[in-house]
Amino acid sequence: MSEERPVALVTGARRGIGRGIALALAAAGHDVAVNDVVEDEAVAETLGAVAALGARCAFVRADIADPDGHAALLDAAAAALGPVAVLVNNAGVSVARRGDLTEVTAESFDRVLAINLRGPFFLTQAIARRWLAEGPGRRRAIVTISSVNAEMASPDRGEYCIAKAGLAMLTKLFAVRLAELDVPVFEVRPGIIRTDMTAVARERYERAFAAGSLPVRRWGEPEEVGRAVAALAGGDFRFATGTVVRVDGGLTIERL
Numbered sequence: 001m002s003e004e005r006p007v008a009l010v011t012g013a014r015r016g017i018g019r020g021i022a023l024a025l026a027a028a029g030h031d032v033a034v035n036d037v038v039e040d041e042a043v044a045e046t047l048g049a050v051a052a053l054g055a056r057c058a059f060v061r062a063d064i065a066d067p068d069g070h071a072a073l074l075d076a077a078a079a080a081l082g083p084v085a086v087l088v089n090n091a092g093v094s095v096a097r098r099g100d101l102t103e104v105t106a107e108s109f110d111r112v113l114a115i116n117l118r119g120p121f122f123l124t125q126a127i128a129r130r131w132l133a134e135g136p137g138r139r140r141a142i143v144t145i146s147s148v149n150a151e152m153a154s155p156d157r158g159e160y161c162i163a164k165a166g167l168a169m170l171t172k173l174f175a176v177r178l179a180e181l182d183v184p185v186f187e188v189r190p191g192i193i194r195t196d197m198t199a200v201a202r203e204r205y206e207r208a209f210a211a212g213s214l215p216v217r218r219w220g221e222p223e224e225v226g227r228a229v230a231a232l233a234g235g236d237f238r239f240a241t242g243t244v245v246r247v248d249g250g251l252t253i254e255r256l
Contacts, residue, residue: 005055006139007081008233009033009074011064011123012091015042016195017145020222021088021229022046026055028230030086033077037063037091056081064091064119070126086233087127089120089144089167094197098156109159116163120144121170128174131181141233142178142185144171145225148248150189168244175242184241186232191248194219216249 008025012018014036022032023046032050036043039061050057058080062073077084093115096108124142131140146167147160154161168187175185192198192205192214209217228247237243246252 005029005031006085007031007033007077007083008086008088009035009060009077009084010088010090011035011120013088014038014040014046016197017190017193017222017225018088018090019046019049020224020226021090021145022050022057022226023053024223024226024230025086025088025233026050026053026057028234030230030233031056031081033058033060033081033084035060035062035064035073035077035091037061064123065114067119067122067126070123073123074127074130083130083138084127085138085140087124087142088229088233089124089142091119092116092145092163094200095157095160101155101158104158109162112159113163113166116160117166117170120167124170124174128178131178131183136181139235140181140183141235142174142183143229143232144185144187145229146171146187146189148189148191148246148252150187151252171244172242179241182238184232184237184243186237186241187244188225188228188232189244189246189248189252190225191220191246191251193225193247194221214249214251215253218249220247220249 008030010022013022013034026032043059047057060076062069144167147164149161150164150168171185171187225247228245
């Protein structure tokens with residue numbers, strides 16, 4: 001790995017926001033390790049688009065919900081492209097079924113938290129251990145993708161909200177722990193982004209746009225989240241860490 005093209009590992013980069021992040025990082029000068037739990041045509045499309053931007057890329061299949069596989073994930077990314085300098089915790093799932101808060105099952109709760117919170121925590125821990133062993137001297141960064149649901153309650157998917165709120169604390173904790181290495185740790189909170197995950201509520205969101213529920217009355221796009229991540233990972237915000245960046249069209253602005 002050259003210093004000019006640091007390696008970024010993006011989890012859940014097969015499509016959606018993850019793909020948008022991978023492309024933005026490639027355009028900004030990173031080589032990209034694309035991670036997902038499945039390998040299919042969508043992965044091939046992402047790899048092709050990253051390569052078209054002049055970046056080296058590799059697919060690393062792994063389930064981030066399994067901490068026992070995290071070392072192998074980091075090793076595989078390093079073997080393909082070089083040591084990981086930027087970790088983007090993006091992989092996540094929505095609830096299998098939206099419904100009343102009083103009907104959330106333990107199975108659904110455990111599934112969402114395993115993928116959306118437990119997995120990112122232990123993957124971040126794994127890379128933090130490696131970087132602490134290396135010591136200072138190399139530019140590195142961690143960016144975790146949470147959601148406006150880290151602060152906005154959606155009772156029809158409570159387990160998702162709890163997981164995203166946990167990612168907010170994850171960011172603060174590792175920002176403090178890795179400050180001695182000058183490694184910035186950021187949280188990006190997307191709002192209503194046009195992806196397969198949000199497609200199930202498309203009509204509801206479009207009604208909200210029309211009613212003026214958001215200052216910016218449109219869908220956000222994955223590449224807009226990606227550009228925010230690339231800016232944070234690029235090293236220009238060297239005195240910022242533990243910072244939250246909202247990419248939400250003003251959704252979380254308190255208004256009277």
